[in-house]
Amino acid sequence: MNFTCLIVETRDKVGLITLNRPKQLNALSDVLMDELAEALTAFDRDAGIGAVVLTGSDKAFAAGADIAGMKDLGWMDAYQGNLISRNWDRVREFRKPLIAAVAGFALGGGCELAMMCDMIFAADNAQFGQPEVKLGILPGAGGTQRLPRAVGKAKAMDMCLTARMMDAQEAERAGLVSRVIPRERLLDEALSAARTMAGFSLPVVMMIKESIQRAFEVPLAEGLLFERRSFHAAFGLADKQEGMAAFLEKRPPNFRNA
Numbered sequence: 001m002n003f004t005c006l007i008v009e010t011r012d013k014v015g016l017i018t019l020n021r022p023k024q025l026n027a028l029s030d031v032l033m034d035e036l037a038e039a040l041t042a043f044d045r046d047a048g049i050g051a052v053v054l055t056g057s058d059k060a061f062a063a064g065a066d067i068a069g070m071k072d073l074g075w076m077d078a079y080q081g082n083l084i085s086r087n088w089d090r091v092r093e094f095r096k097p098l099i100a101a102v103a104g105f106a107l108g109g110g111c112e113l114a115m116m117c118d119m120i121f122a123a124d125n126a127q128f129g130q131p132e133v134k135l136g137i138l139p140g141a142g143g144t145q146r147l148p149r150a151v152g153k154a155k156a157m158d159m160c161l162t163a164r165m166m167d168a169q170e171a172e173r174a175g176l177v178s179r180v181i182p183r184e185r186l187l188d189e190a191l192s193a194a195r196t197m198a199g200f201s202l203p204v205v206m207m208i209k210e211s212i213q214r215a216f217e218v219p220l221a222e223g224l225l226f227e228r229r230s231f232h233a234a235f236g237l238a239d240k241q242e243g244m245a246a247f248l249e250k251r252p253p254n255f256r257n258a
Ligand code: DAK
Pocket: 023, 024, 025, 027, 028, 063, 064, 065, 066, 067, 068, 083, 084, 085, 088, 105, 107, 108, 109, 110, 112, 131, 132, 135, 139, 140, 141
């Protein structure tokens, strides 16, 4: 596929997707999100890919959904056309580890897109915000739900209702981001973490991701049961035999994703 709004590359077992609409600060147009859905689907299907990094530019991860594309839409267009839901949902359905490497602005849909990823690595210049209230709308891609789960009610209310931005240090303290990294090292560190994950057994990594996702969807007892059944299932993998044998034989494991 030819991408117009993305740069899609592979680095060994890692997929790298760069949002590439620099003039619009990577505003998330429908075309961009279609392409992102397409790229993620291809990486999900590619047995040689173990993890993916999603990034933007030094100035903006993404400054939100494309305001120009939404300006003339009315309620019926949004409701009947299921406004920008179909391609966005593909991000949350992606089954392999997905790191958002965020430098600069991650606003509105950009912040929501980062939160759909499994972890956020933030450059020291990153700024997170949900400024939709200034446009006469509310966060529509999970901001009112994922943000309070990440940072708690107090900061989520503050960000969504006053539109103030949170810098990288505050975002780390609040639990929104996994690591804060000097800007020039952001991509290297994200790729390195992705390479680490891609070196483990892919089915086990996928089971861990699925189990942690469950923690936000179901009551504790159900989540624990899901984890236990997945844990039992791992005992059916050759990779479990290999991992334990390698430890006892004091050698690196050679996982075969089986
Ligand atoms: N959309 C379209 N264009 C944008 C944009 C955006 N979100 N953000 C920036 N741009 C464009 C600007 O219009 C400008 O274009 P030109 O004038 O050069 O043609 C160019 O990018 C550079 O922007 P600025 O000149 O404003 O640059 P500054 O450095 O001065 O300011 C800024 C940077 C990020 C603070 C500022 O651009 C800004 O406030 N941008 C808007 C941020 C925002 O309000 N974001 C929220 C958008 S609403 C849903 C999924 C998602 C959503 C909803 C539903 N579903 C799945 C249902 C999401 C909604 C949103 O994100």
